[in-house]
Amino acid sequence: xxxxxxxxxxxxxxxxxxxxxxxxxxxxxxxxxxxxxxxxxxxxxxxxxxxxxxxxxxxxxxxxxxxxxxxxxxxxxxxxxxxxxxxxxxxxxxxxxxxxxxxxxxxxxxxxxxxxxxxxxxxxxxxxxxxxxxxxxxxxxxxxxxxxxxxxxxxxxxxxxxxxxxxxxxxxxxxxxxxxxxxxxxxxxxxxxxxxxxxxxxxxxxxxxxxxxxxxxxxxxxxxxxxxxxxxxxxxxxxxxxxxxxxxxxxxxxxxxxxxxxxxxxxxxxxxxxxxxxxxx
Amino acid sequence: xxxxxxxxxxxxxxxxxxxxxxxxxxxxxxxxxxxxxxxxxxxxxxxxxxxxxxxxxxxxxxxxxxxxxxxxxxxxxxxxxxxxxxxxxxxxxxxxxxxxxxxxxxxxxxxxxxxxxxxxxxxxxxxxxxxxxxxxxxxxxxxxxxxxxxxxxxxxxxxxxxxxxxxxxxxxxxxxxxxxxxxxxxxxxxxxxxxxxxxxxxxxxxxxxxxxxxxxxxxxxxxxxxxxxxxxxxxxxxxxxxxxxxxxxxxxxxxxxxxxxxxxxxxxxxxxxxxxxxxxx
Numbered sequence: 001x002x003x004x005x006x007x008x009x010x011x012x013x014x015x016x017x018x019x020x021x022x023x024x025x026x027x028x029x030x031x032x033x034x035x036x037x038x039x040x041x042x043x044x045x046x047x048x049x050x051x052x053x054x055x056x057x058x059x060x061x062x063x064x065x066x067x068x069x070x071x072x073x074x075x076x077x078x079x080x081x082x083x084x085x086x087x088x089x090x091x092x093x094x095x096x097x098x099x100x101x102x103x104x105x106x107x108x109x110x111x112x113x114x115x116x117x118x119x120x121x122x123x124x125x126x127x128x129x130x131x132x133x134x135x136x137x138x139x140x141x142x143x144x145x146x147x148x149x150x151x152x153x154x155x156x157x158x159x160x161x162x163x164x165x166x167x168x169x170x171x172x173x174x175x176x177x178x179x180x181x182x183x184x185x186x187x188x189x190x191x192x193x194x195x196x197x198x199x200x201x202x203x204x205x206x207x208x209x210x211x212x213x214x215x216x217x218x219x220x221x222x223x224x225x226x227x228x229x230x231x232x233x234x235x236x237x238x239x240x241x242x243x244x245x246x247x248x249x250x251x252x253x254x255x256x257x258x259x260x261x262x263x264x265x266x267x268x269x270x271x272x273x274x275x276x277x278x279x280x281x
Numbered sequence: 282x283x284x285x286x287x288x289x290x291x292x293x294x295x296x297x298x299x300x301x302x303x304x305x306x307x308x309x310x311x312x313x314x315x316x317x318x319x320x321x322x323x324x325x326x327x328x329x330x331x332x333x334x335x336x337x338x339x340x341x342x343x344x345x346x347x348x349x350x351x352x353x354x355x356x357x358x359x360x361x362x363x364x365x366x367x368x369x370x371x372x373x374x375x376x377x378x379x380x381x382x383x384x385x386x387x388x389x390x391x392x393x394x395x396x397x398x399x400x401x402x403x404x405x406x407x408x409x410x411x412x413x414x415x416x417x418x419x420x421x422x423x424x425x426x427x428x429x430x431x432x433x434x435x436x437x438x439x440x441x442x443x444x445x446x447x448x449x450x451x452x453x454x455x456x457x458x459x460x461x462x463x464x465x466x467x468x469x470x471x472x473x474x475x476x477x478x479x480x481x482x483x484x485x486x487x488x489x490x491x492x493x494x495x496x497x498x499x500x501x502x503x504x505x506x507x508x509x510x511x512x513x514x515x516x517x518x519x520x521x522x523x524x525x526x527x528x529x530x531x532x533x534x535x536x537x538x539x540x541x542x543x544x545x546x547x548x549x550x551x552x553x554x555x556x557x558x559x560x561x562x
Contacts, residue, residue: 008550109484113442114442115440153437158395158396159395161398161555162554165557199394203392271423276444276446
């Protein structure tokens with residue numbers, strides 16, 4: 001084959017989660033809720049004798065992406081570009097893995113369905129230790145509720161109905177592997193409670209309010225994040241910490257209203273998808 | 282509550298299907314495959330003492346919409362607008378039913394999750410006899426494969442990965458109820474075969490090729506549709522009949538290349554969603 005194929009995957013901010021580990025990566029994952037964003041990860045795959053990965057023009061190693069290429073059985077040049085911060089709780093590694101799976105399937109005519117590709121990317125992400133639930137959420141778009149962990153057909157998804165503006169501020173990176181690789185029992189109990197609450201009262205406002213409480217209960221807030229959350233609350237807004245990043249996100253103009261100068265994006269109605277090639281002239 | 286809420290639901294062209302009837306509308310439905318479109322149905326719901334429904338400004342009766350309002354337990358004015366032809370195989374009734382469910386939930390804070398609302402709209406559509414599978418496909422977006430019939434949690438969806446331009450030509454209306462209410466055994470066998478073929482080789486091209494064969498095997502092609510399909514084939518394009526409408530759709534520029542002057546749209550990556558209200562001034 002020749003040429004290249006590009007996929008777009010929405011960014012995903014996890015609001016809260018619980019960790020579920022099994023002997024198999026396809027059934028390992030997280031339950032929880034989050035928001036997908038109209039900003040995301042654009043991944044271009046082209047055939048090559050030697051696989052390589054770049055992120056915003058810099059050569060990088062993203063284990064989940066390398067595992068996807070191996071699973072599909074191809075070698076390729078993978079170029080990722082993103083408008084969201086890296087290592088800050090936006091699901092960039094999951095997005096790159098899923099984008100690679102979708103684009104490689106199209107380029108190499110690998111013959112997988114969407115669920116099969118989502119499963120390949122989820123398994124790669126779990127094996128790499130870089131995430132537990134972003135991939136299935138990003139494949140769906142919207143405001144995903146992850147009711148059962150793992151990849152399809154094991155996972156079970158629902159959603160909160162909603163769209164609208166999101167603001168965010170990022171103060172730095174944070175390692176997902178450090179948190180999900182450690183002791184997660186207390187965190188998971190808080191995540192289960194939050195999911196139950198959102199299922200009872202499914203709305204954007206409940207989702208973000210329970211995400212805010214989860215950050216406190218799980219003891220994950222940095223001092224900076226704590227200050228910003230207090231400021232947004234004081235001005236009547238809804239904000240929470242992105243899991244897992246040193247990032248605050250708010251509904252609507254929550255951060256601006258509190259006097260900050262945030263980045264702005266939207267809740268994504270779009271699922272992960274290959275981007276049609278421009279017409280040939 | 283005051284004001285109104287608007288939802289957008291992508292149009293859905295069914296390529297092929299099989300009919301599965303049970304004693305319960307939630308488990309009744311169709312298996313099959315189709316394409317959701319970036320053009321669709323916009324439904325605005327506002328509170329009212331007496332329910333009424335309009336389509337593109339004309340008062341109409343859409344039984345599926347009326348059943349959704351009853352199921353949610355509200356009375357409302359429902360105003361639908363669509364850029365696609367009505368009664369021509371684009372899922373306008375399913376889109377209006379789902380849009381009503383999503384918008385009414387938000388307006389009346391009815392407290393349903395997305396899956397619950399999709400189920401309400403699917404059941405209403407099945408009870409009204411106006412469709413069997415559009416609603417769950419439209420809720421998802423993309424190129425849905427309906428592997429198991431019914432509403433969630435009963436149905437099971439997968440998808441073909443893909444996007445890109447779609448062209449279509451419509452010659453007139455056709456009653457879905459007449460076809461799905463009649464003898465469907467032969468049609469269903471052809472639909473099952475087509476679904477199996479697309480699962481084996483999941484691509485846009487396979488989907489449309491099997492849809493074209495299904496139209497022939499099911500004996501549903503009008504003379505006009507047959508002529509257009511032959512012309513598109515002769516010029517090297519991929520086209521099929523929309524189930525159920527007197528409509529031909531083609532991938533990319535299939536109809537233009539064959540000398541026709543079609544409408545143009547895109548495969549939708551977007552799921553059905555409420556449309557954020559403009560900011561209050």
